[in-house]
Amino acid sequence: MTLRLAATPSGLEAAAHILRDGGLVAFGTETVYGLGGDASQPKAVARIFEAKNRPRFNPLISHFPTAAAAFEQVSASPLARKLAETFWPGPLTLVLPRAPGSTVSDLAADGLTSLAVRVPRGDAVQTLLALVDRPIAAPSANRSGRISPSDASHVLEELDGRIDAVLDTGPCMVGIESTVLDLTQPDRPVLLRHGGITPEALEAVCGPLSYPETASDTAPVSPGRMLSHYAPTLPVRLDVTHPEATDALLAFGPTPARGAGYVFNLSEQGSLEEAAARLFAGLRFLDKKGAELGLKAIAVSPIPAQGLGLAIRDRLHRAAAPRPEEGNLT
Known part of the structure; x- marks a missing residue:
């Protein structure tokens, strides 16, 4: 049975302990509820895939309490730092080259030379991430391809008994996932996924955006690129x-x-x-x-x-x- 933890000091400590021990904890951010696991522990990451029935070829976003913590794991360009100053904490994921000393497991990054990183908004999630003090991989806390959860009860509807705990931080304020921006080519920002930060807001900081030709159901180069996703049972x-x-x-x-x-x-x-x-x-x-x-x-x-x-x-x-x-x- 999955524990339902309140976002109190004791609940946050309990959630952090579970994550440090390699367990899975769902938690709310400003976007949707994420299914968190220690990104530096391959077994914890494997449990995320198992709980979600997630395709192994879809990489995961790693979450951090601060931009400084995130940039320890990637090679951050001046543009990346400017975007972080403008939009973090907030619903923006940056895809950047992995740093040589990155502790994020290959399984979380799907063996890619890049890494998707984000600093989510919210007092509870930032406290939790700071307590764990490790990169936390956290795709949406639902079965793969199904509707993303914006409330703790949604998580339990699909994952009760499959994960260790859900930290109930209330309804999500934004309600859709983060925008994903690929900065692996410094002079060509590529918008991989629309989300909580609009293209207009991004272009005000980084200039014109490029767009990929299509999403893929075979080998996504970043999170959120599956063609069939968020699917209800009804057509x-x-x-x-x-x-x-x-x-x-x-x-x-x-x-x-x-x-x-x-x-x-x-x-x-x-x-x-x-x-x-x-x-x-x-x-x-x-x-x-x-x-x-x-x-x-x-x-x-x-x-x-x-x-x-x-x-x-x-x-x-x-x-x-x-x-x-x-x-x-x-």
Whole structure:
């Protein structure tokens, strides 16, 4: 059975002890709940893959309490340091060349010469990371390919009995994962994943961004590059303006389309920030409610392709992508 720890001094100490001993602890950040394990212990990292049924070829983000701790593990360019000063702690992951003395295991980095690092925001998670004082690998705390958790109860729905503990830090404020920026080529920042930091905010610091041609379900070069991801059990249809009676509608805005069998509105005010924070909870709720009501699909209202809307649409496209066969996920 998985322990549910409160974010109190004693709960934080207990969580840190479990992590130092090679156990797994899920914890909330400003983005989503992460499934943490000591990135320097290959056995702990292997347990993360096992608990999530995660493909072995998908690398993990390592989390740190400070930029100084993160930059001990990578070769940080002046641009990386400028971005860290601007956005850390916060929902930005930087992919940088691994430092010669990096203690992060090859398994966490998938044997790559680069490493994805981040300093998350939140008093509890920063205290926890400081107590452990080691790199903590922490993908989203859900079964691989499923909906990311934005609350401790979501973690327990999928991973109860598969991990040692969940540190209950309350609902996540941002609600979608971090933006991932590849800085392995110093003169060419590449936006690998839309997230909590918008492209416009990044470009204000580092200039024009480049974009990869496509995501991959075979050999991702960074976390968050799987094509089929965040998938509910029900199929997902995007940009739906005329839902059917057999649809559970994930709506957006003050006047949702009529005709759906059930409606969950991401933001009645049309706020992309509110929609991002409610996205995974909404998908999870409609997946369960749709099954209860015998509905056939989740229909999604159009989401503006701007600002945080880009990150929301990215997650929804992955949720709607064709699913790999179950055998390819182990």
